[in-house]
Amino acid sequence: MSSSHTIPKNYDFREVEERWQRTWRDEDNYFDPDSKKPRFIIDTPPPYPTGNFHIGNALNWCYIDFIARYKRMCGYNVMFPQGWDCHGLPTEVKVEEIHGITKNDVPREEFRRLCRELTHENIAKMRTTLRRCGFSTDWSHEYITMLPEYFGKTQLSFLRMLEKDYIYQSEHPVNFCTRCETAIAFAEVNHEARETKLNYFDFDGLEIATTRPELLAACVAVAVHPDDERYTDLVGKTLTVPLFGHEVAVIKDEDVDPSFGSGAVMICTFGDKQDVHWWKKYGLPLRKAIDRKGRMTALCDKYEGMTAEECRTAILGDMEEAGVLKRQETIEQRVGTCWRCKTPIEILSERQWFVRIKPEKILEAAREVHWYPEHMLMRLENWVEQMEWDWCISRQRIFATPIPVWFCAQCGEMVLPDEADLPVDPTVDRPRHPCPKCGSEEFVGEDDVLDTWMDSSISVLNLTGWDGSGTPAIFPAQLRPQGHDIIRTWAFYTILRSVALTGQRPWDGILVNGMVLGEDGYKMSKSRNNIIPPETVLDKYGADAFRQWGAMGSATGQDIMFNWKDVVAASRFQTKMWNIIRFVLTQIEREPVDEAPEVTELLDRWLLVKLSQTAAEVTNAFETYQFDQGLKAIRDFTKNILADDYIELVKGRLYSDAPERASACRALTITVDALCRMIAPYTPHFAEECWSQFMEGSVLKQPWVEFAVEDPEAERVGAHVVALTAELRRYKHDAGLALNAPFGKVNIYAPERIDDSGDVARALNATVAWKTGEPKLEKSVAGVAFNMAVVGPTLRKQAKAFMQAVEALPPEDIVTPPATVSIDGEEVAVPEDAFTPKFAFSVEGEEVEVLDFDEVTVTLRRD
Numbered sequence: 001m002s003s004s005h006t007i008p009k010n011y012d013f014r015e016v017e018e019r020w021q022r023t024w025r026d027e028d029n030y031f032d033p034d035s036k037k038p039r040f041i042i043d044t045p046p047p048y049p050t051g052n053f054h055i056g057n058a059l060n061w062c063y064i065d066f067i068a069r070y071k072r073m074c075g076y077n078v079m080f081p082q083g084w085d086c087h088g089l090p091t092e093v094k095v096e097e098i099h100g101i102t103k104n105d106v107p108r109e110e111f112r113r114l115c116r117e118l119t120h121e122n123i124a125k126m127r128t129t130l131r132r133c134g135f136s137t138d139w140s141h142e143y144i145t146m147l148p149e150y151f152g153k154t155q156l157s158f159l160r161m162l163e164k165d166y167i168y169q170s171e172h173p174v175n176f177c178t179r180c181e182t183a184i185a186f187a188e189v190n191h192e193a194r195e196t197k198l199n200y201f202d203f204d205g206l207e208i209a210t211t212r213p214e215l216l217a218a219c220v221a222v223a224v225h226p227d228d229e230r231y232t233d234l235v236g237k238t239l240t241v242p243l244f245g246h247e248v249a250v251i252k253d254e255d256v257d258p259s260f261g262s263g264a265v266m267i268c269t270f271g272d273k274q275d276v277h278w279w280k281k282y283g284l285p286l287r288k289a290i291d292r293k294g295r296m297t298a299l300c301d302k303y304e305g306m307t308a309e310e311c312r313t314a315i316l317g318d319m320e321e322a323g324v325l326k327r328q329e330t331i332e333q334r335v336g337t338c339w340r341c342k343t344p345i346e347i348l349s350e351r352q353w354f355v356r357i358k359p360e361k362i363l364e365a366a367r368e369v370h371w372y373p374e375h376m377l378m379r380l381e382n383w384v385e386q387m388e389w390d391w392c393i394s395r396q397r398i399f400a401t402p403i404p405v406w407f408c409a410q411c412g413e414m415v416l417p418d419e420a421d422l423p424v425d426p427t428v429d430r431p432r433h434p435c436p437k438c439g440s441e442e443f444v445g446e447d448d449v450l451d452t453w454m455d456s457s458i459s460v461l462n463l464t465g466w467d468g469s470g471t472p473a474i475f476p477a478q479l480r481p482q483g484h485d486i487i488r489t490w491a492f493y494t495i496l497r498s499v500a501l502t503g504q505r506p507w508d509g510i511l512v513n514g515m516v517l518g519e520d521g522y523k524m525s526k527s528r529n530n531i532i533p534p535e536t537v538l539d540k541y542g543a544d545a546f547r548q549w550g551a552m553g554s555a556t557g558q559d560i561m562f563n564w565k566d567v568v569a570a571s572r573f574q575t576k577m578w579n580i581i582r583f584v585l586t587q588i589e590r591e592p593v594d595e596a597p598e599v600t601e602l603l604d605r606w607l608l609v610k611l612s613q614t615a616a617e618v619t620n621a622f623e624t625y626q627f628d629q630g631l632k633a634i635r636d637f638t639k640n641i642l643a644d645d646y647i648e649l650v651k652g653r654l655y656s657d658a659p660e661r662a663s664a665c666r667a668l669t670i671t672v673d674a675l676c677r678m679i680a681p682y683t684p685h686f687a688e689e690c691w692s693q694f695m696e697g698s699v700l701k702q703p704w705v706e707f708a709v710e711d712p713e714a715e716r717v718g719a720h721v722v723a724l725t726a727e728l729r730r731y732k733h734d735a736g737l738a739l740n741a742p743f744g745k746v747n748i749y750a751p752e753r754i755d756d757s758g759d760v761a762r763a764l765n766a767t768v769a770w771k772t773g774e775p776k777l778e779k780s781v782a783g784v785a786f787n788m789a790v791v792g793p794t795l796r797k798q799a800k801a802f803m804q805a806v807e808a809l810p811p812e813d814i815v816t817p818p819a820t821v822s823i824d825g826e827e828v829a830v831p832e833d834a835f836t837p838k839f840a841f842s843v844e845g846e847e848v849e850v851l852d853f854d855e856v857t858v859t860l861r862r863d
Helices: 013-023 055-073 089-099 108-132 148-163 213-218 229-234 273-282 298-303 308-322 359-368 376-386 452-456 459-463 484-502 534-541 543-552 564-590 602-623 627-655 661-679 684-694 712-734 759-764 788-807 811-815
Strands: 039-041 077-079 081-084 138-144 167-177 182-184 189-203 206-210 219-224 238-240 247-252 264-268 325-338 346-355 370-372 406-408 443-445 477-483 507-513 745-750 767-772 778-786 820-823 826-829 835-843 846-853 856-861
Touching: 013 108, 013 543, 013 684, 055 077, 055 477, 055 507, 055 534, 055 543, 055 602, 077 138, 081 108, 081 459, 089 108, 108 534, 138 459, 148 167, 148 452, 148 459, 148 484, 182 346, 189 308, 206 264, 213 219, 213 264, 213 298, 213 308, 219 229, 219 273, 264 273, 273 346, 298 308, 308 325, 359 376, 359 484, 370 376, 376 484, 452 484, 459 477, 459 484, 477 484, 484 507, 534 543, 534 564, 543 564, 543 627, 543 684, 564 627, 564 661, 564 684, 602 627, 602 661, 602 712, 627 661, 627 712, 627 759, 661 684, 712 745, 712 759, 712 846, 712 856, 745 759, 759 767, 778 788, 778 811, 788 820, 788 826, 788 835, 811 835
Parallel strands: 039 077, 081 138, 219 247, 370 507, 477 507, 745 767
Antiparallel strands: 039 477, 167 182, 167 346, 189 206, 189 325, 219 264, 238 247, 406 443, 745 856, 778 835, 820 826, 835 846, 846 856
């Protein structure tokens, strides 16, 4: 135990946090594969290595660290790994920007090297922030998806799913970002409200309205509703497409909305998902008007090479000149955009790789997972149930996992690598064997790469040791923590892949956190200039105050607003608790005892009951991932029960030489011990510093608090004493007395005998006697209290005389007012509620003040 004289008066978070971070050993957080302890594996999100560990990441990692530290203290063998989801377009764009090149300016492998270099630099920066936040990461299970040992597993999973017919290649309409020049999955399509023009034009005698005239060359049919009498005679006929001259049929379909536009719809390949649906349903021809770069194709004749926007303007101009364009109206439209660059997506028919979606199996596995909060399962269910297309997993980029496939240059046969040869890059490597179909040794390597979600969706398999030889012994993981914004991607894809590769759910539970909003109430973004980097908070208030903000901001699953005042409040709480620790340590050191005394006194026992209830509440909060409730319970107990109620009441006993002070010291020792353990998952640096003043070793290696006390008498009577003392102190304050001023002689008449060890007397600086029964009071009228709200308006000029007359009444008439009083010979009626008597009390001839509380009467004689 430290000497109180060596404890700094002020808590310096900078010095403390830096010192403990230097002291802690990474090895203490490693998952032990040989351990006999129950395991708790956390499938942590691998962030994209931008170099900035943004505040949304940090919030999620706070939750994960709370869990990891709590579970370790509960005796679990915990795996809290750190992954890095490296592949993807943002890194490619940044490399192009840094080096002033495009991906096509240098050899493919050179471009990848530059991407890897930048990624390693960014990972190093983000590791620093992770350590500053005090996260107890298991660095022995760090993984980096761009390294061969990881993406080799991605390729293995591809081959296994290809073998099971989960993966196939096909020409099919896909969502395509023409700016990123790659296909994207539906989960990567965001929708934005944008203003556009609805253009009405003459389509060979039929009025049609469209928002996309640039797709006129891709028109393959016109559709009308079967019940729309305006067009009954047109069904089955052909019309000539304006400006382009090819003929298309008029078909009927119930999906047409007769109330939109003219009620006649131009079907183009492809304007939207509905076009794709009709194209498949009626076996319509395919006309490609837009290429992968967003330029108009040769099909578009003189508009070839234009962007879609340029083509739209040109066609509308030509329509107007030809007298075809009739009118335009402004409408709002929800436009699908690329989640990376916000460019409106096109639906292009391309040969791509797909994963089959099997909704029933995915939903069955998802429903076996415990969702925290439960309603987040509905988000996944809604997403799965509305999916119409399979998952497009091929991308036309460079920095990603290569698709491990070659095609025979002679016969086109697909050739796969041996699993032992993985990982491979088919643009560089060659198959070890000739074509199994024709024997040729000439091959064309697949140059498309895999969607980055193909990497991250096997994170749980990677962590649990999947190598393709079977389901790992430690699979599934116990928990997946993640944001609600990636339920339809990371959660969905992981469940899909786990089912496909193991036939099982990937985790026992999934913990879904909300998004971080700026102080303006909007999601943090550069455009709004409302981003607060975690480092800014760490510099000003430290990691533990930041972690408290993360815990207290909102209930799990809800969005959380960043607010500086919440961080300040967290910092002040640490100061408050630090001062309590210093006070307690001073008292404990004053007369150390060889053996721990028993806790015998009423308020000490009451404190331990409240501590027991707090420990149960905090434990339940951790078990149910309600971190805000757990920290709130700790803070409320520390500030209100321990500091404001208990210490203020027993401070006099602690300063005394009474033998009962040993009981208080013991109660405080137990309490501080438990508080340090309970707060350790939230504020590890602060908890370590507080613990080190009392105990040897690390609080983080202590077992979780298992403190249960049932003492109904102490709980009931102690609460009564605490509440009564608070009322008496308030009365003393209202009387204009300092709280430490003498307060005279106090008799407390309670329903039962109470022994408070003199704590109330010391707290009030009074002579206190606890008694039972009722006081023998002598009651007399001591005056009159007038209700001027009644007397003034009712009696007006007679008010003064009326009050004098009442004051002159005999005591019995003051207690029971007469109907009238005499004023200057006139009988004046006494208004109702005009006055009440004032009473004086005495006991055995001594005048006292009498205070009535719930079931308690107090008599007070001031000195």
